[in-house]
Amino acid sequence: MTETFEYVKEITKMSVDFDRWYTDVVRKAEMADYSGVRGCMVIRPYGYAMWEAIQRAFDDMIKSSGHENWYFPLLIPEELLMKEAEHIEGFTPEVAWVTEAGRSGKLDQRLAIRPTSETIIGSIVRRYIQSHRDLPQLTNQWCNVLRWEMRTRLFLRTAEFLWQEGHTFHAFEAEAKEEVDRILEYYREVAEDWLAMPVLVGVKSRSETFAGAVYSKSIEAMMRDGLALQAGTSHFLGQNFSTAYEISFTNRDNQREFCWTTSWGMSTRMVGGLIMAHGDDRGLIVPPRIAPTQVVVVPIFRTDEERARVEAFIETWEKAVRAECRLKVDWSDNRPGEKFNNWELKGVPLRLAVGPRDVEAREVQLADRLTGEKRQVPCAGLFEILPHELKKFQNALYQRALDFRAENTFEVATLQQLLDHFKERNGFVWAPWCGSEECEARVKDESGGVSIRNYDPDEKPSGVCLVCGRPAEHRVAFARAY
Amino acid sequence: MTETFEYVKEITKMSVDFDRWYTDVVRKAEMADYSGVRGCMVIRPYGYAMWEAIQRAFDDMIKSSGHENWYFPLLIPEELLMKEAEHIEGFTPEVAWVTEAGRSGKLDQRLAIRPTSETIIGSIVRRYIQSHRDLPQLTNQWCNVLRWEMRTRLFLRTAEFLWQEGHTFHAFEAEAKEEVDRILEYYREVAEDWLAMPVLVGVKSRSETFAGAVYSKSIEAMMRDGLALQAGTSHFLGQNFSTAYEISFTNRDNQREFCWTTSWGMSTRMVGGLIMAHGDDRGLIVPPRIAPTQVVVVPIFRTDEERARVEAFIETWEKAVRAECRLKVDWSDNRPGEKFNNWELKGVPLRLAVGPRDVEAREVQLADRLTGEKRQVPCAGLFEILPHELKKFQNALYQRALDFRAENTFEVATLQQLLDHFKERNGFVWAPWCGSEECEARVKDESGGVSIRNYDPDEKPSGVCLVCGRPAEHRVAFARAY
Numbered sequence: 013m014t015e016t017f018e019y020v021k022e023i024t025k026m027s028v029d030f031d032r033w034y035t036d037v038v039r040k041a042e043m044a045d046y047s048g049v050r051g052c053m054v055i056r057p058y059g060y061a062m063w064e065a066i067q068r069a070f071d072d073m074i075k076s077s078g079h080e081n082w083y084f085p086l087l088i089p090e091e092l093l094m095k096e097a098e099h100i101e102g103f104t105p106e107v108a109w110v111t112e113a114g115r116s117g118k119l120d121q122r123l124a125i126r127p128t129s130e131t132i133i134g135s136i137v138r139r140y141i142q143s144h145r146d147l148p149q150l151t152n153q154w155c156n157v158l159r160w161e162m163r164t165r166l167f168l169r170t171a172e173f174l175w176q177e178g179h180t181f182h183a184f185e186a187e188a189k190e191e192v193d194r195i196l197e198y199y200r201e202v203a204e205d206w207l208a209m210p211v212l213v214g215v216k217s218r219s220e221t222f223a224g225a226v227y228s229k230s231i232e233a234m235m236r237d238g239l240a241l242q243a244g245t246s247h248f249l250g251q252n253f254s255t256a257y258e259i260s261f262t263n264r265d266n267q268r269e270f271c272w273t274t275s276w277g278m279s280t281r282m283v284g285g286l287i288m289a290h291g292d293d294r295g296l297i298v299p300p301r302i303a304p305t306q307v308v309v310v311p312i313f314r315t316d317e318e319r320a321r322v323e324a325f326i327e328t329w330e331k332a333v334r335a336e337c338r339l340k341v342d343w344s345d346n347r348p349g350e351k352f353n354n355w356e357l358k359g360v361p362l363r364l365a366v367g368p369r370d371v372e373a374r375e376v377q378l379a380d381r382l383t384g385e386k387r388q389v390p391c392a393g394l395f396e397i398l399p400h401e402l403k404k405f406q407n408a409l410y411q412r413a414l415d416f417r418a419e420n421t422f423e424v425a426t427l428q429q430l431l432d433h434f435k436e437r438n439g440f441v442w443a444p445w446c447g448s449e450e451c452e453a454r455v456k457d458e459s460g461g462v463s464i465r466n467y468d469p470d471e472k473p474s475g476v477c478l479v480c481g482r483p484a485e486h487r488v489a490f491a492r493a494y
Numbered sequence: 495m496t497e498t499f500e501y502v503k504e505i506t507k508m509s510v511d512f513d514r515w516y517t518d519v520v521r522k523a524e525m526a527d528y529s530g531v532r533g534c535m536v537i538r539p540y541g542y543a544m545w546e547a548i549q550r551a552f553d554d555m556i557k558s559s560g561h562e563n564w565y566f567p568l569l570i571p572e573e574l575l576m577k578e579a580e581h582i583e584g585f586t587p588e589v590a591w592v593t594e595a596g597r598s599g600k601l602d603q604r605l606a607i608r609p610t611s612e613t614i615i616g617s618i619v620r621r622y623i624q625s626h627r628d629l630p631q632l633t634n635q636w637c638n639v640l641r642w643e644m645r646t647r648l649f650l651r652t653a654e655f656l657w658q659e660g661h662t663f664h665a666f667e668a669e670a671k672e673e674v675d676r677i678l679e680y681y682r683e684v685a686e687d688w689l690a691m692p693v694l695v696g697v698k699s700r701s702e703t704f705a706g707a708v709y710s711k712s713i714e715a716m717m718r719d720g721l722a723l724q725a726g727t728s729h730f731l732g733q734n735f736s737t738a739y740e741i742s743f744t745n746r747d748n749q750r751e752f753c754w755t756t757s758w759g760m761s762t763r764m765v766g767g768l769i770m771a772h773g774d775d776r777g778l779i780v781p782p783r784i785a786p787t788q789v790v791v792v793p794i795f796r797t798d799e800e801r802a803r804v805e806a807f808i809e810t811w812e813k814a815v816r817a818e819c820r821l822k823v824d825w826s827d828n829r830p831g832e833k834f835n836n837w838e839l840k841g842v843p844l845r846l847a848v849g850p851r852d853v854e855a856r857e858v859q860l861a862d863r864l865t866g867e868k869r870q871v872p873c874a875g876l877f878e879i880l881p882h883e884l885k886k887f888q889n890a891l892y893q894r895a896l897d898f899r900a901e902n903t904f905e906v907a908t909l910q911q912l913l914d915h916f917k918e919r920n921g922f923v924w925a926p927w928c929g930s931e932e933c934e935a936r937v938k939d940e941s942g943g944v945s946i947r948n949y950d951p952d953e954k955p956s957g958v959c960l961v962c963g964r965p966a967e968h969r970v971a972f973a974r975a976y
Contacts, residue, residue, distance in 0.1 A: 047567045
């Protein structure tokens with residue numbers, strides 16, 4: 013038997029070792045695998061199909077608000093990358109460089125493989141911006157980027173990854189800030205409405221801000237080990253980049269002014285997020301809205317005659333069901349039990365088992381991956397029942413994640429309480445904070461890596477900073493994070 | 495006025511200088527532009543949207559026949575690239591190398607940016623192939639590739655380009671050969687049915703075969719300067735790659751056997767093809783099926799009161815029309831004449847002009863980009879008329895290209911006739927050929943670059959080779975090509 017069609021797949025239980033569970037699930041559910049190339053993964057069809065679903069959902073959102081897809085060069089000349097000081101500092105340790113090419117050999121100037129494209133996009137889009145009438149420019153691209161990571165993890169942290177990066181150029185500061193929020197809301201929608209993964213929406217602390225940004229906002233999800241995952245970020249760049257890259261326009265008063273810019277990105281990391289937000293000991297649980305297969309049918313038979321009867325029965329309702337949901341009938345040679353295990357591991361939301369007695373009764377056995385419940389359902393109404401069950405499943409999965417987050421969310425008042433908490437367990441821990449980098453750094457140092465995930469900038473807390481006791485500026489969510 | 499919104503755009507006439515016409519159209523119709531990075535272009539939204547339409551069409555076709563999308567690493571270790579001798583020879587002169595990365599600096603081994611992915615995909619997919627039951631593996635990826643080109647041309651030949659590359663693994667030689675033909679048929683469909691661009695479907699001569707393939711097939715379109723464009727290729731790799739990369743399976747007789755493999759690709763070059771297959775002196779003509787905007791509405795008014803009336807009138811039928819086709823209403827500040835020119839340059843198939851008198855009569859003026867014809871049409875039936883007109887347009891555009899090809903297709907019997915022909919004009923020139931590389935090379939040398947585009951392997955000609963006079967093996971199409 014091959015790895016691909018090996019149906020009895022032992023995976024480490026989530027409750028035993030979360031990290032090994034994750035890698036087992038990613039590999040054995042055929043989502044992704046190691047590639048043999050340092051830091052790079054291969055995304056397999058089952059994982060890639062989920063990425064395609066996420067892409068389609070987000071692409072529709074941004075197009076509906078006038079954003080346009082472009083494609084910009086993979087390679088960025090060193091000189092160009094080096095114009096914005098903070099940005100350079102943030103990214104040069106992670107850059108891979110092309111230094112030789114073609115017959116001619118050595119290049120005059122090193123070319124960076126894009127770690128992100130603010131610099132190249134700014135330097136190109138500036139040509140198309142002269143007057144305020146050319147603004148806003150709402151630019152997006154779907155592409156691969158490369159950041160030379162030393163410690164990699166499938167989907168979550170790889171040298172090369174796939175993402176979209178949006179870069180927008182505005183005449184007004186307020187409009188650019190609205191754009192940052194609009195996109196953050198889209199990210200929230202992708203996470204919560206499509207991936208059933210509740211998120212905290214808020215501002216990052218200074219130390220966690222994107223290199224070169226005025227401020228960064230993020231969505232932060234809770235994984236089932238209680239760690240946080242930053243699943244999308246939206247940055248207000250002010251005039252930092254437009255000044256460094258001379259991106260200016262003539263305003264209504266006929267004066268030259270630098271553009272207000274934003275950038276925002278969401279990557280294949282999102283796929284890692286949905287795996288860790290929803291799995292269980294038996295494997296993946298895939299949210300119906302992005303599931304490549306929403307309903308799997310497992311035919312059960314002993315003889316050719318039984319098989320023929322089961323097949324004929326399935327054919328009577330298959331087409332009507334296919335019109336309503338993504339259905340797969342598993343006719344492979346494996347035993348029914350192996351098929352059950354495999355599709356549970358792959359997290360297909362609903363399973364229909366169909367044997368000769370079901371044919372007799374003109375019904376099927378419907379099993380729910382989330383609750384494990386099974387019940388007999390008449391075949392006549394399947395095309396109506398299944399879409400309804402999938403909706404229910406999507407909501408229940410979201411509610412389960414919401415409940416899990418609530419159970420793993422805490423409130424502390426002092427650093428000691430926070431340290432005591434994280435000695436025992438993970439989760440989100442809310443605390444008042446004065447806003448100083450010193451206090452933030454102290455939490456991180458003493459806890460061995462707990463960081464501020466984000467905060468609501470409009471919430472004004474009444475307490476005092478958990479570290480220094482000065483009046484609090486913000487109520488912030490602390491967590492260990494991927 | 496900015497470059498983006500500059501409506502009066504002079505372009506070189508196609509009839510005056512085809513090459514300058516092409517570059518003018520690509521840049522001024524906002525399809526693509528130079529990027530400032532050597533050999534790389536930037537694809538602008540109007541061009542990218544056409545690529546997205548092509549992607550969707552082809553992606554649907556391959557998924558319907560069981561192909562799956564994966565994503566493989568951008569970087570290929572030098573050692574891995576170097577296993578198949580012919581392939582190395584074909585590609586190493588074009589490879590860009592990453593030699594430095596991250597904090598650590600110099601890499602132990604150079605990493606190639608993929609010029610194509612046979613080597614990396616083969617080395618990964620082999621893991622998932624053990625038995626004949628794991629076959630076929632029908633693998634595709636959409637990605638960027640890089641080939642260090644010295645002479646570049648927007649869309650047609652750039653160092654970096656976007657494409658899909660399919661790589662399939664089969665247990666049987668005949669099945670792999672069928673796959674090559676199935677994909678070639680999809681490429682023909684994309685070219686002819688979507689892009690209205692007739693193509694010759696056939697086998698490449700040995701000297702034009704993909705590096706490492708047993709044979710290559712292609713589709714070849716005729717551009718409006720009479721040159722050929724190879725717009726998609728499908729290769730039968732036999733067991734060449736599977737032997738070099740040890741991709742084997744256990745067959746039904748329980749013996750180890752090397753896989754039969756294929757590879758095939760179609761790129762952003764296709765966008766260049768549709769531009770050159772259909773333009774005219776006034777600019778682009780975009781096939782309706784892939785046109786980002788199929789119908790543009792130009793409102794005509796002098797006063798605010800007139801504008802209000804025209805706007806209210808358009809609103810009465812806009813929604814019904816939008817449900818049937820991709821409509822854009824141009825409310826920009828430019829004069830109607832400027833708008834007409836701009837949308838003609840951009841090749842939007844149908845234009846509706848709507849002025850106060852049209853409001854009165856409850857009709858619009860419909861203009862056809864291909865014929866230039868204008869006629870009054872009642873607004874009531876627009877939602878039915880426009881889809882019908884777009885279908886007619888698509889067919890007429892295809893017929894125009896077919897007629898153009900027929901007018902520019904010739905038959906010769908001797909080398910001298912061929913040389914005389916190409917001294918005068920371009921086009922496709924059919925001639926009998928003995929099959930030898932010597933004769934092929936002689937045509938190329940003496941004509942200054944005319945090559946065999948492809949041929950139908952099943953056609954058995956009766957004549958003698960145009961060069962050597964020996965019995966002909968094939969009747970082949972000669973042309974100059976991009």
